[in-house]
Amino acid sequence: MAKAPIAIEKPVPEPETMSPQTNEEYLERGWLYFSKQKYELAEADIQLVLQSDPHNVDALYVLGLTLKAAGKSQQAMDAFTKIDEMISYVDDHQRAIIISRLAHGQVNQIRSGNWDLEKEIWKSIH
Numbered sequence: 001m002a003k004a005p006i007a008i009e010k011p012v013p014e015p016e017t018m019s020p021q022t023n024e025e026y027l028e029r030g031w032l033y034f035s036k037q038k039y040e041l042a043e044a045d046i047q048l049v050l051q052s053d054p055h056n057v058d059a060l061y062v063l064g065l066t067l068k069a070a071g072k073s074q075q076a077m078d079a080f081t082k083i084d085e086m087i088s089y090v091d092d093h094q095r096a097i098i099i100s101r102l103a104h105g106q107v108n109q110i111r112s113g114n115w116d117l118e119k120e121i122w123k124s125i126h
Helices: 023-035 039-052 057-069 073-089 093-112 118-125
Strands: none
Touching: 023 039, 023 057, 039 057, 057 073, 057 093, 073 093
């Protein structure tokens, strides 16, 4: 039996060593700062992305996660809720549904402590 090839992963950069030039690079660094619980730095990078691309739902989602983790629940809900206004800018319909459900789940979790996505899932099936 043949063995599967070994995948070589590139090392994850330290966000402090990055010099972003594009929105994608700022978003990547924002995610890295978020993962290291450096929420103010993550928020700053994500806000830079949203200044030049206000329809970027990926940036809105990570902004919501960052604000939620930083204890800024109302601002996080605002970011997650704004995704519904921008979801039409997502070209891939299935991806748009997933992002929308994730955002709704985050809002529900902040409000009630429960993701409670039954309405969203039921609505899309029927």
